[in-house]
Structure formats: structure tokens, C-alpha cells
Amino acid sequence: xxNKPIACATLTALALVASAPGDAxxxxxxxxxxIMERCSICHADDLGRLVxxxxxxxxxxxxxxxxxxxxxxxxxxxxxxxRRALVKYLADTQGLAPAExxxxxxxxxxxxxxxxxxxxxQFTQMCARCHSGARVALQRRTATEWERLVNFHLSQFPTxxxxxxxxxxxxxxxxxxxxxxxLAKNFAYGDEQWQKWKQTPRAPVAGEWxxxxxxxxxxxxxxxxxxxxxxxDHYALxxxxxxxxxxxxxxxxxAVVYTGYEWRGKVEINGVEMRQVxxxxxxxxxxxxxxxxxxxxxxxxxxxxxxxxxxxxxxxQPSYLKTGxxxxxxxxxxxxxxxxVLPAGIKVEKLLSRTPGRIVIRALADKRALxxxxxxxGAAEGGELAxxxxxxxxxxxxxxxxxxxxxxxxxxxxxxxxxxxLAWAKGPRGEYRVGYVPAKWSVAPFNEDAKxxxxxxxxxxxxxKTGVFTPSFAGPNPLRHLMTNNAGNLAVIAEISAGGKPLxxxxxxxVTVQRWNNPPIP
Amino acid sequence: MKPRxxxxxxxxxxxxxxxHAEHASPAELANNTAAPLVAGREYMVLANHPNNLSVIDLxxxxxxxxxxxxxxxxxxxxxxxxxxxxxxxxxxxxxSIYGVELDSCNVIFSANMSLAADERTKSVLxxxxxxxxxxxxxxxxxxxxxxxxxxxxxxRLAVYDTASGLDAKPVRTFPMPRQLSVMQTGxxxxxxxxxxxxxxxxxxxxxxxxxMPILNWNRPGYGAPDxxxxxxxxxITREFAFLYTAPKFKDDKQDIASADFVWGIMSIDLRTGxxxxxxxxxxxxVYFTGIRSPKNPNHLFTVLNxxxxxxxxxQKLLASADVGxxxxxxxxxxxxxxxxxxxxxxxxxxxxAETLEKITTxxxxxxxxATNTAQVFIR
Numbered sequence: 001x002x003n004k005p006i007a008c009a010t011l012t013a014l015a016l017v018a019s020a021p022g023d024a025x026x027x028x029x030x031x032x033x034x035i036m037e038r039c040s041i042c043h044a045d046d047l048g049r050l051v052x053x054x055x056x057x058x059x060x061x062x063x064x065x066x067x068x069x070x071x072x073x074x075x076x077x078x079x080x081x082x083r084r085a086l087v088k089y090l091a092d093t094q095g096l097a098p099a100e101x102x103x104x105x106x107x108x109x110x111x112x113x114x115x116x117x118x119x120x121x122q123f124t125q126m127c128a129r130c131h132s133g134a135r136v137a138l139q140r141r142t143a144t145e146w147e148r149l150v151n152f153h154l155s156q157f158p159t160x161x162x163x164x165x166x167x168x169x170x171x172x173x174x175x176x177x178x179x180x181x182x183l184a185k186n187f188a189y190g191d192e193q194w195q196k197w198k199q200t201p202r203a204p205v206a207g208e209w210x211x212x213x214x215x216x217x218x219x220x221x222x223x224x225x226x227x228x229x230x231x232x233d234h235y236a237l238x239x240x241x242x243x244x245x246x247x248x249x250x251x252x253x254x255a256v257v258y259t260g261y262e263w264r265g266k267v268e269i270n271g272v273e274m275r276q277v278x279x280x281x282x283x284x285x286x287x288x289x290x291x292x293x294x295x296x297x298x299x300x301x302x303x304x305x306x307x308x309x310x311x312x313x314x315x316x317q318p319s320y321l322k323t324g325x326x327x328x329x330x331x332x333x334x335x336x337x338x339x340x341v342l343p344a345g346i347k348v349e350k351l352l353s354r355t356p357g358r359i360v361i362r363a364l365a366d367k368r369a370l371x372x373x374x375x376x377x378g379a380a381e382g383g384e385l386a387x388x389x390x391x392x393x394x395x396x397x398x399x400x401x402x403x404x405x406x407x408x409x410x411x412x413x414x415x416x417x418x419x420x421x422l423a424w425a426k427g428p429r430g431e432y433r434v435g436y437v438p439a440k441w442s443v444a445p446f447n448e449d450a451k452x453x454x455x456x457x458x459x460x461x462x463x464x465k466t467g468v469f470t471p472s473f474a475g476p477n478p479l480r481h482l483m484t485n486n487a488g489n490l491a492v493i494a495e496i497s498a499g500g501k502p503l504x505x506x507x508x509x510x511v512t513v514q515r516w517n518n519p520p521i522p
Numbered sequence: 523m524k525p526r527x528x529x530x531x532x533x534x535x536x537x538x539x540x541x542h543a544e545h546a547s548p549a550e551l552a553n554n555t556a557a558p559l560v561a562g563r564e565y566m567v568l569a570n571h572p573n574n575l576s577v578i579d580l581x582x583x584x585x586x587x588x589x590x591x592x593x594x595x596x597x598x599x600x601x602x603x604x605x606x607x608x609x610x611x612x613x614x615x616x617x618s619i620y621g622v623e624l625d626s627c628n629v630i631f632s633a634n635m636s637l638a639a640d641e642r643t644k645s646v647l648x649x650x651x652x653x654x655x656x657x658x659x660x661x662x663x664x665x666x667x668x669x670x671x672x673x674x675x676x677x678r679l680a681v682y683d684t685a686s687g688l689d690a691k692p693v694r695t696f697p698m699p700r701q702l703s704v705m706q707t708g709x710x711x712x713x714x715x716x717x718x719x720x721x722x723x724x725x726x727x728x729x730x731x732x733x734m735p736i737l738n739w740n741r742p743g744y745g746a747p748d749x750x751x752x753x754x755x756x757x758i759t760r761e762f763a764f765l766y767t768a769p770k771f772k773d774d775k776q777d778i779a780s781a782d783f784v785w786g787i788m789s790i791d792l793r794t795g796x797x798x799x800x801x802x803x804x805x806x807x808v809y810f811t812g813i814r815s816p817k818n819p820n821h822l823f824t825v826l827n828x829x830x831x832x833x834x835x836x837q838k839l840l841a842s843a844d845v846g847x848x849x850x851x852x853x854x855x856x857x858x859x860x861x862x863x864x865x866x867x868x869x870x871x872x873x874x875a876e877t878l879e880k881i882t883t884x885x886x887x888x889x890x891x892a893t894n895t896a897q898v899f900i901r
Contacts, residue, residue, distance in 0.1 A: 042669045052671070150674075155665035155667075155672035155673075155674060159646060167748075170701075
């Protein structure tokens, strides 16, 4: 057993899920005993009751950060198995109810291009100027605990009150007298939702899941995920499916369900280690699956349980039909039972295959079907299918993204940016979303400064076909003005041809320096 | 205004990724540590990574000697004693103060900012020396470490006797307000400490009052200024100077959206205590420091990504120079003929103060300087 404090590893390298079947030891650990033995040395009051720990609730990643900080900075000795068991126990017994994570899951899912927007400017400046506001919103504490967190911050980071947006105000006074009450009110420990959630019956997990997803830079995919229980809340996974481009999607791994709904998976797909951060909502799993050491490469995932779950339509891939062009469509769902019913104006030219989770057809649409529709299979209805004859405009998604220089002998890898062109059409009832379409990609200087500093030349390059931007190397570049890094401010331009007419759209890409501090919740 | 400046400053700081040149070997350092400084000659002293203190002879722009400093680097903030024989440094990750004999490289003083075992204390860029060289001053920001929590404590002014030797303890402490940083002493011994405003402190009693308002300047027609001062330069002009940026309103409506943003310099005359405030340019780029020419104090040199020379009264740009890479601090020599740029990376750039033509670059043994403070003096 390795009981030494862990070194300052990149925290994202600390998986919440052990490689199967390495979690057997983890499940043998008596965590209440472990807490009494290791945690209560510092965190017990005179009567032996736990303090601090007992006045906070947070996500698995939140507890992981706390426990790892205890290891790194306070010499807490824990083996990897003990750490995982402890985090699991804390997330299960002092976690957040699903509703308490709503609106902030993007940070758990590591959607790091999210631009946050909070109603309180003061909260934004006091808290979210150094880390995500979601990191705060994913915690529940008593007022005393929030106050101790403020004292922790200034004690650990004494220059906080000297930095821009710190030195222009009485930072500590405002933090103590205004922010603490604000947090205690908006993110109160109060456990009504939590008690309710604890009494909610847990959804079954084992069995087959039908899974649909979309990976920017590659496209749609679907798969069957077979889940088998190894122990309470611990599962083995197997995935078998296909990308829309014809490539196979084959993988296996393990998952742990924290807090009754926080699904954390670690799977190797086609030889690449990926993480799953899903929320379990009855017979639905929803979230993001991303490359473990390149979290910018990730897919939105929606899955439904086949065994015992409802009959559902999850997605139509691709999500659009052009009138007059016969197109192969996959309808992804679960427990399909009954007839496939398409809207008037869409004809099934041929049924290509059908399983309980996937129907593949060749479809042809005419003008009667223009607009967006849901698809029915028996009693199930869902997905989104757009029919268009002419695209009206496209937009670049995301409209604003960050890429980071990396490599060049340094410890931080490059962080790509991935863009897609989202097409829209016009109908009698207004504009409607068609879906992601292939585009020709290029970059240009975003402004005069970028032009003068030749950012296009230095900052990296975009793949004209996939929309994947790969940044340049890290470190000062002697060829650049002021020897600056290969940073840049670029316009990202998508172009398509719509009926012989070019349509273009522009997004913005900031290529910047490495993220040196990359915790599980940024 | 604030977010704009903040973004620019962050970008600039991040741009200064530590790049380490070949470090001088301990043997090389040992060879020259005993080289004495010569009376009447002009020197620059500064610190850099990994933990060096270098003395530069400004007559021939060469490194006279490099001392190895104890403990850890950061921020390398440095003050020169009034007799020009010692360098006093805030270092060891803002946690300790050292006194170093420049002739011998010997460490003659050290003090840990934490005064108790259950305390973690940092001094944020706060160090000054009395006019007689007998006392040094720092504002310490302590936190008490309990077994399971931290508690932020009130900052304190700590006064040390410079003759206390190693592991020194303060001879007096006084409670102080928060957010205090750079400081200088006036000719009469008054301690001027910068924070939200600049305070004058009686070092015998700890009593303080506002000497020069910054955030609370209430200047008609202007919004609150922003000041970033991490460089307590012991100026030849004997002033404690701060560059500011501030919104200048178009009219009484004080509309921030239509305001012009300006650069200015505010300063306290350390001989008299007199305060002066003057705008000198529109805010079009970021500077970290600015320093007046001793030859013509109406001339101001500013630097970050470009070196500029301004006429303050006329608010006129006189000259500019490309600088090759960012530098944080501009210094001048006593006759006002040269400008020296330091901070970041591991060199000092020398410019002609009249024309801003580049004269030379002085490579430093060691690595990145980060936010050190260079001082110029005549031994």
C-alpha cells in the first residue's frame, strides 16, 4: 500500500474510477473506520464528532479535490484505493441532489469553452475571476464553512487582495460581510433536497443501453453499451457501435455510480482512454464522454436503458434531409416496439436494418415535409429531423473558443479547438435548425493587432476539412515580435456552398498559453 | 477599465515564462563573490532565478559579481542601505527578509516573516530601510493556522533592528490596515506605505494617516484610478512614484462608457512630503513602471512592451524604442544619460536616454528575473 502523500500530479490524471478489475481492494475498505483513523485526527471536536467535513456537501470531483489537497498539502497518507473509497463514501453520504447540480454540470463535463454568465457581478468578480463560478455553485456549506473558505483563500493565496479586481476594493471585508451571506443563502447547506434525494429509489443500471452521440471533428455515432454489475455501484462496460463515417466504435471499461446518479466511467475506445461524466436520470444517461488527457475532444452523449426502460426515440442521425436527395437515416432509441411513422412528405425508400435500438432507412423527402419534426416509433416519439430544400445561413459552433499552446518539451500538452458549422433554414414559421454540415475551414486575423503580429502564421493551423485547430508549440518564440508566445486572436471562418451560393460564418478563437493549474473542477 | 487592464496585465505576466540561461556554476560565482565595490563608482544591483544577487558596474555595463542567496527565490525585491554597502531583500517566496554585504556576499541578517509556529505570514512586496540605515520596515500579512482551519489576522508593521543578525525578531510591531505593499522612507524618517491610499506612518508609534489618496483621490472629473506598483524604486530624484490609469470623464454625468482613459504619475517627494499628480498620456498600452530623468524630472521613461519617453507637462511623446522582449522596470543612472530595463528573462537592456537608441544588452548569470526590483546607486 502506498501511503505517501501524492506529488503535485495534474489532478485530472486522478481518475475517479479504477481500472477494472483493480477496484476489489477499494471495496474492502471500511471507510467510516478510515475517517476515524485519518480524518478525525484534525477534524473532530472535543466530543469526537466530525467537524468541517460534516458541514459541507459536494460532487465526487469536489470531494476528490479536497481529499487530494489533504494529501498534497497536509501529509494525509492514503493509498489510491483508500482515496477512491473515501471520495465515494463522502459523495454518497454528503453529496448533491441531482437538482442541485443543474446549470453547473458543464464544468464537471469539462466543457471548458463555456462562457459563464452570473446575475451577480459581485459574485463574478469576487469568486469567478480566478476559477469557474460553477465550482462554487457545486458546493453546499453552512455560513461558518463559507466563512472558513474565505479565510482559507486569503491564507493560501495572500496576493488575492492585491490583484486587479482585488485591490480596487476591501476584498476581505466584502468577502466576509457580503459574499459569505450571499453564498450561505444561495448555496446553503440546508439539506431538504438532499434528504428527499436520499429517499428516492435508485434507478437500476445493469443491462444494455442504447447510446447516441456526436463528436465534433468526427460526427455522429451510436452504440450499444452493455453494463454488468461487479459490486454495489461498480460496473463493467462494453461498447459496440459505429461512427456515421463508417468507423467502428469498440470499447470497454468500468464505471462507478456516485451519489445514486453521478456516473463516472473510464473506457478505452479504439485504444484511446476516455472518461464518461453522465447523470443518471431514471432510464436515461446524459452527459459527455471525452479523451482522458485531451478533454477538449469530447462528445455529447444521450443513452437509454433497453432492459426494463421505456421505449424512446433519442436521435436521428443525420438530423436532416434535403428534399429530393435520398439519404440514409439512423433512428436511435430504445425498446423500439411498433411502426416507424415519419411525417407527411417523407418516404421510406427502403428499410435497411432494424434492432430494438436502431432503425436504418433510406429516406426521401419532398416539400410537404419542410421544417422540423419528431420521429415516432410505436408509442415513442423524439429525436429531431429537419427537412430543407435550401440552407439560409450557417453559424460557427462554438462561437468563441480557447486553444492552448503546448508541447515543446514542457509538461502541458497542446489543447486543440474544434469547430462545427451549424446550418439553419427558413420556413413559413420562421427560421429552423437543420444541423451540423460539412464546411471548408480557414482562419484569419481577428483584428489589426492580430494582423500586425502575424498570429495566423504563428498560432497554429486549422484542418480545412474537420474544423480542428491545432495550436503551435509552447514557449517564447524568438521569431515573434517581443519574443512572445505563439498566442493569437483568430477569426475562424466556415464556408459552405448552398445551391451554388457560398454561405460563410465567423467565430473567434483565442490561442493562449498553457493552463498550469488544471484541477478536476477548473 | 479594470477588466481591460487586468487582462492585459495577466497576459503580460504570463508571457514571461521562465527561460533559464545557463546558470553560472557555484565555482564561477565563488570566484567573484569577494570582489569589492569601488567608492565613487555607479552600480546596479538586482536578484534573479535561481537565487542570485548580481552587482553590475554601470561604467562598463558588466556584471562585477554574483552572490548566491539563501533559501528560495521570489520576489527578489531589493533595497540598498543608505551607505550603499548592503542590499536588503524580501525573498524566500515573500516569506523572509535578508541583509547581504555587497563587498563580501555575506548574509548578515535574516528574518522569517512568520513570528510563531502556528502562523503563516507573507510580506507582499513590502520593505523599506530607515534613512540612518538602523531599521528596516515591512508590513506582514499573517494567518493563524489552527488544526483544521485558517484564520486571517490583521496585518502588522514589523520594525527590525538591522544589527539583529540572523533569525532576527522585530523590535516593534503595530497593527496596520490590509492590502499594503510597497514602501519608502522620507528624509525625516517618515514611512510611506502604499495600499488603497499611500499612508504616512510614524514608525515609533505606529500611527498612520493618509499622505496621498489613490483609490479615494476624489479628483474632480476623474473616476478612481488603478495603480499596480510592485517596484519600490529608490529613485535618484528622491520621490516615491506611482503610475496610474484613470477614467477622465467628458462632463458632470461621469459616464464611464464615454470617458477617456489616461496614464498619469503621482508621487510623494521624500525630502518634503509634497504630493504631485499629473496625467501624461492617453491609455493606449500597458506600462508596468515609469521613472523620471534626474537630468530633467519633466521627462518620464515608461516600459513594458515598448520603451517610451514622455514630456509630462506637455503630455507629449518624445521618443520610443522597440525592446526585443517585455521588461518590467525602467531605471536611470545619476547623470540621466542612460535608461536600463530589467525584470523578466535574464538580461538588462541599456538605452541612450536622449535618443532611446539601444547601447547594449547585459546578460545576467542565472534565469528569469520575474518581478524583481533593480536599484541604482553610487558607492
